[in-house]
Amino acid sequence: MFKKEKGGWFYMAGLKVEWNDWCPGCGNFGILSAEQQAIQELGLDPKKVVLVSGIGCSGKIPHFIRLPASGVHTLHGRALTFAIGIKLANPSLEVIVNGGDGDQLGIGVGHFVSAGRRNVDLTVIVHNNGVYGLTKGQASPTLKLGVKTKSLPKPNINSDINPIALAISSGYTFVARGYAYDVKHLKEIIKKAIKHKGLAMIDVLQPCPTYNDIHTKEYYDKRVYKLDEDPSWDPIVKKPEEMDDKMSKAILKSMEWGDRIPIGIFYQNELVSTYEQRIAERSPSYLDNPPAHDVIEFEGKPT
Numbered sequence: 001m002f003k004k005e006k007g008g009w010f011y012m013a014g015l016k017v018e019w020n021d022w023c024p025g026c027g028n029f030g031i032l033s034a035e036q037q038a039i040q041e042l043g044l045d046p047k048k049v050v051l052v053s054g055i056g057c058s059g060k061i062p063h064f065i066r067l068p069a070s071g072v073h074t075l076h077g078r079a080l081t082f083a084i085g086i087k088l089a090n091p092s093l094e095v096i097v098n099g100g101d102g103d104q105l106g107i108g109v110g111h112f113v114s115a116g117r118r119n120v121d122l123t124v125i126v127h128n129n130g131v132y133g134l135t136k137g138q139a140s141p142t143l144k145l146g147v148k149t150k151s152l153p154k155p156n157i158n159s160d161i162n163p164i165a166l167a168i169s170s171g172y173t174f175v176a177r178g179y180a181y182d183v184k185h186l187k188e189i190i191k192k193a194i195k196h197k198g199l200a201m202i203d204v205l206q207p208c209p210t211y212n213d214i215h216t217k218e219y220y221d222k223r224v225y226k227l228d229e230d231p232s233w234d235p236i237v238k239k240p241e242e243m244d245d246k247m248s249k250a251i252l253k254s255m256e257w258g259d260r261i262p263i264g265i266f267y268q269n270e271l272v273s274t275y276e277q278r279i280a281e282r283s284p285s286y287l288d289n290p291p292a293h294d295v296i297e298f299e300g301k302p303t
C-alpha cells in the first residue's frame with residue numbers, strides 16, 4: 001500500500017506524504033517549528049546551517065526539518081563534540097545542537113560543561129522533558145527528587161540538575177529558557193541565541209505527554225511567565241565589572257520553580273572572547289581563510 005522512504009516522507013497510493021513519528025502532543029513539534037521559523041526569519045542560507053543531534057526523540061530534528069539544511073545525527077551525548085568540530089573546521093557555518101536533557105545532561109554532561117570553557121560560537125537547544133522518552137520514560141537528569149511520573153515504579157531517587165545554573169557556571173555566554181508550546185516566544189529566543197557571538201544554551205520546557213504526566217502542557221501553561229515582561233530584569237552584561245552580579249542574579253532566578261516558572265533570557269555576555277577569536281589571536285589568518293571543507297583527504301586509497 002505504501003512505500004516508506006528515507007527523509008520523512010513516503011508514497012501512498014502514488015502521493016508523497018510527510019511522516020513524523022513523534023507522539024501526538026509532543027513538545028518537540030513546537031521546538032522544530034520555532035527552530036525552522038527562526039532560521040527562515042533570520043534569512044540564513046539553509047545550506048550554511050548544520051543541525052547536529054544526539055540520541056533520543058529530539059535527535060530526529062535534522063531528519064524532520066523542512067529546510068535544505070545539513071544535519072548530523074550523532075552518538076548518545078556526543079552531539080556537542082561533533083558540533084564544535086564542525087564549527088571550528090568552518091567558522092562560517094551556523095551550527096545548532098539539538099538534544100534531550102538525558103542526552104546532554106546525563107551521558108553528555110562532561111561535554112556540556114567543557115564546551116562552556118571554550119565559548120565556541122554555536123547554539124545548543126536542550127529538549128527538557130524530565131524523562132528518557134525514546135526508551136520508555138526512565139527518570140532523566142532534570143527530574144526532581146521525589147517526583148513520580150507514570151512511567152516510574154517508585155518516586156525518583158536522584159536530585160535534579162539545573163540546566164540554567166550549570167550552563168552559567170560552566171561559562172556559556174547566552175543562557176535562556178523557552179517553552180515548547182509558546183512557539184512565538186521560543187522562536188525569538190532562538191533567533192537571539194543564533195545571533196549571539198558565543199556559546200548559547202536554551203533550556204526548553206518540553207512536555208512529553210506519553211511518559212511524563214506531571215510536567216504537562218496544563219502544568220506549564222499556568223506557571224510560566226516571561227522575564228522580558230519585567231522592566232527591572234536586565235540580563236545583559238555591558239561592562240566587565242557587572243559580570244559577577246549578573247551571573248549571581250541569573251543563577252538565583254533559575255532556582256525559581258513552583259507556582260511560577262520564568263522563561264526568557266537569564267544571562268547574556270558578549271564581552272568574553274569566543275574560541276574562534278582565541279584561535280585567530282594565535283593564527284591570524286584563521287577567520288579570514290577558514291580551511292577548505294569541500295576537499296576530503298584520505299590517508300591511503302578511498303574504497
Ligand code: SF4
Pocket residue numbers: 021022023025026027028057129133134207208209210211
Ligand atoms: Fe515526544 Fe515523549 Fe513521544 Fe518522545 S516519547 S516523541 S518525547 S511524547
